[in-house]
Amino acid sequence: MNLIIEGIQKAFFLIFTLDAEVLGITLLSLQVSGTATLISLFIGISVGTAVALSRFPGRQLVVSLINTGMGLPPVVVGLFVAIFLWRNGPLGFLEILYTPTAIILAQAVIATPIVTGITLASIQNLPVNLRLQILALGATRVQMVWLLVKEARLPLLAAVMAGFGGIISEVGASIMVGGNIRGYSRVLTTATVMETGRGNFDVAIALSIILMLLAFFVNAILTQIQQRERPR
């Protein structure tokens, strides 16, 4: 019990004294997961909308793959991203293994199916004739897609929350492709794993609390936007 209390005290000490290393780790976590979320939103909303609005042979299989992808184990993603980025791998020439960029790539791979799946479901849940109604209002195809996405904005905010929440807290892929290099590719989750391994439970608890607060504040802001948009 003392260990937990000491951990909490340490957390607040680290936060309020603006510990340089913890601050750096926290900012890198935000930067990496934020960028990965933006990438996944761009790809996920585009692909999800395209699949939702089109009919093609094998569509059912594509939808099944997207839904399966929503539960991709981060370590599996980490393994394959590492293989691709390995010196002799197909993307080895990029030389980004064990860099924050590699973590962004891995996290984007984890979050994209989540955003795609939620986008697909959101667009499909809109009234069937809404698409025709928008076209009847004189919209071009691009305007129609924009208006549909805008109409599905509340569930899409849930996609942002699910995507960001999924990757800010994952550790497997980050440690495999980022390498947990101090002051370079160390993020909150990888640092927590390392400190726990070293027996520095107070620091590990402190990092965990910071991680949870970070996830809470980001989701609180998104929830605030979502609830303000919600019809009352």
Added chain:
Amino acid sequence: MNPGTHAEALLRNKRIVRGGDGSGYPLDPAAVALPPESRPEILLQAENLLVRRGGATVLDIPAFDVHPGELLALIGPNGAGKSTLLLTLACLLKPSRGRFSFNGREIDAGRGDVEYRRRIAMVFQEPLLFDATVFDNVAAGLKIRGMGREEIGRVVPGYLELFGIAHLTKRSARKLSGGEAQRTSLARAFVTKPEIVFLDEPFSALDPPTREALIGDLERIIRETHTTAVASTHDQTEALRLADRMAVMNGGKIVQIGPVAEVINRPADGFVASFVGVETVLPGRVLRSSDGVFTAAVEGGEIQAVGHLRPGERVLCCIRPEHVTLSTNIPPPGTSARNAFPGTIRKITPLGLFNRVLLNCGFDLVAYVTRQSLETLSLEEGKRVIASFKATAVHVIPRQEPRQT
């Protein structure tokens, strides 16, 4: 007609009220359409429209015209092809075959002609509003057309007023009643000054009082704005009330099209007759004929009707319920009715302002009587009465002889 010509014609008629910025956008919703005298004879013309779905033909229309300024009602049962026809004409559904032109310009339905879609509007059975305020919903079509915020702010309030939803301007569309939502949907369609409006059963999801009020307002607005409209409905009273012409559809085909009075009083076949409210349709065969009046034998009696038919010809005798008179005297005095049948009242159904009386005269015959007549004649189920109607009230549809197999 190009937009310049349209604007010039509006100005010539001095019906346009210019916006403060001189943009020429009419502030007066009544000034949105050309007066009837300036219009071409045919606004929309379709030929050989064929729509196939899953190997089945769902629409097969050899020819279809819409005249400018008219309200054309499409009526028919569910699955008759009304919505498919409207979606095809609105360029929202690609036909398997066929072509159509608007104001003389051929429309490429296959490419989803945006320019054409910006000259028309469509209102569906569901209001299909955006998750936004009433104002933003009504402004949606204008935003799509790239109209500036300031101009939208000047144009939209007039239409909110016109459709009786000005007090709901800032309300979320999610908080509207069914009638308010459909009014918003209609305002959204009319604010874009469409040259033709397609209405796909816009009243069918509403409760009767709301529907009644909305039909009245829409009728007024369509007449005031001289808007051409094609409206589908399965309710013949809506069609009777709103339409100039009526097209009866069944099985993807138009089985009869013409002025409302003609379709109602001269149905082309038994299906049309039953659908337009001719409640008594009796199959029969002509017995004798002279001086333009013939007698046909129907099951349970003989009916006299007007027409030059030869004995032996098969016919359908259609009698509208409002043409049947009931009396308790035999024979009914002071009447020129050539058909009088004693019968027993089987059922009386109140229908608001009048009552539907089902009689057994050897054949089933339906009459409409007012509540006052019901009381004066002491009509009740089981009572014996005389039903009479004129020979001219019988619409006769010649029938083909059944094929020999």
